[in-house]
Amino acid sequence: MVKKFTPMYKKIETFIIEQIRNENWKPRSRIPSENELAEQFGVSRITVKNALTTLVDKGVVYRLQGKGTFVSDHSPEDISNISTEEKAAHTVPVIGFLLPRLDNRFTANLLSGIEDSLSGNGYQLLFAKTNDSQEHEILRIQEMKQAGVKGLIIYPVEGEHYNNEILSLTLNRFPLVLLDRELKGVDTNSISSDNYAAAMQAVNHLHELGHSQIGFISTLAEGTSSIEDRLHGYEKALEDRHILIDRGMQMTKLTMTSSDDEVIAMIQQFLKANPQMTALLSSNFSPHVIQAALQLGISVPEDLSVVFFDDVEYPDFCIVPPTAVVQQELELGREAGRLIMEQIENRSSEYQQIKLPTVLVPRQSTAKARKTNRTP
Known part of the structure; x- marks a missing residue:
């Protein structure tokens, strides 16, 4: 038989009810604080708070602002009739x-x-x-x-x-x-x-490899703060390296609603328009970038180095295992x-x-x- 999982807040409820039922905690006596219960059960105060809120709703305990939580006035027999499963779905x-x-x-x-x-x-x-x-x-x-x-x-x-x-x-x-x-x-x-710092990391890596003609590709940057931050970090890193910012080497118009063939066609058009580009930061559709380049006869990384934003699931199984900015x-x-x-x-x-x-x-x-x- 599979053992039924019991959330921690339900275990805390059961513990409190048992203490009152066994008369270890008398009516009107103060029970341990949220911090004390959280430490005892190894959980957060939020979990304890959820348990206490349920017991307040059931009338088992009551709270006094600034003083703590106290046992309500009732007999042990009253407590025996309280089910810890009652109202669970609603609480x-x-x-x-x-x-x-x-x-x-x-x-x-x-x-x-x-x-x-x-x-x-x-x-x-x-x-x-x-x-x-x-x-x-x-x-x-x-x-x-x-x-x-x-x-x-x-x-x-x-x-x-x-x-x-x-x-x-x-x-x-x-x-x-x-x-x-x-x-x-x-x-x-x-x-x-920290997408701004991530883009600077990527540009600095490419610059250390001798690249100065570095492009940027993404979906629409305006209105998407993560893409905007990457674009700004990319430009700041170029500026710090005294590299002229060429916005002709930026394509920020890909869309999530485009088909794979449409995306690859747009990337290929971008690559053809920028033969001087030796490296590229890809914020979206990164695998498409390598596929588009290879179809044009552009070798990766010999002719074009590519840094992915976000890793792929099985990098070692890719045609070209990608250098990637990995998020947590x-x-x-x-x-x-x-x-x-x-x-x-x-x-x-x-x-x-x-x-x-x-x-x-x-x-x-x-x-x-x-x-x-x-x-x-």
């Missing part, structure tokens, strides 16, 4: 998570990290895709609110400048964390990688979960913008620069 707090798509290792690890953080603290996760559509995103937010979620983690769609629903959540102080993005003019909590996907998810729980517990009213460092992993898609013989 488990639920967090909503909106993600544009779930189609790669990066997004899967984000989801896994959030689940790791929430499930260990007595929370449930309600997940939905927005399919790269702001209209779908607005609808999903409305549905999540109607479902009674206690907080939302949102990975905004690309190119998003403004969303009335997100602004409304912020103005109403609804617990909210933006993941991988920041929205201009919207003050709220956010978790992302699981930790990004875990931090998003931690921050949304902090807001629900109302530990701090101050907004936090957290940026996690990245790591550049050199592989076989980058090499020392050599004079290119490519022609337009």
Whole structure:
């Protein structure tokens, strides 16, 4: 028989009820504090708070502001009639998570990290895709609110400048964390990688290999803070190296709705227009870049060095194992979960913008620069 899993907050509820039932804790006596119970069970204060909130609703204990939690007036027989399973379905707090798509290792690890953080603290996760559509995103937010979620983690769609629903959540102080993005003019909590520093890492790596004609490719940068930060970091690194910024070697117009053939055709047109380019930072569609180059007879890395933003799942099985800027996907998810729980517990009213460092992993898609013989 498979043993039924019992969340930690339910175990804490059971422990408290047993202490009262066995008359170890008398009516009107103060029970251990949230911190003491959290240390005893090895959990966060949020988990303890969830257990105590349920017991307050059941009338088992009551709280006095600034003084603590106390046992209510009742007989041991009354306590014996209280089931720790009662109202369980209604008292488990639920967090909503909106993600544009779930189609790669990066997004899967984000989801896994959030689940790791929430499930260990007595929370449930309600997940939905927005399919790269702001209209779908607005609808999903409305549905999540109607479902009674206690907080939302949102990975905004690309190119998003403004969303009335997100602004409304912020103005109403609804617990909210933006993941991988920041929205201009919207003050709220956010978790992302340090994309600016990551781009500088990538350019410095290429420059150390002797490259000075370095291009940049991505989806639309405007309105997507992560892409904007990468582009700005790329340009700042060129400037620091006294390399002239040539915006003809920047293509920031790829779209997630384009087919693979359309993306490859656009990349090939870009490569043909820039025969002087010996290296390239690819913020999106990185495997397509190598495929497009090879189809044109451009060798990677001999003729063109390529740095991926985000790693691939099995780099050693790629035609050319890619040099990649690797993000801490699981930790990004875990931090998003931690921050949304902090807001629900109302530990701090101050907004936090957290940026996690990245790591550049050199592989076989980058090499020392050599004079290119490519022609337009």
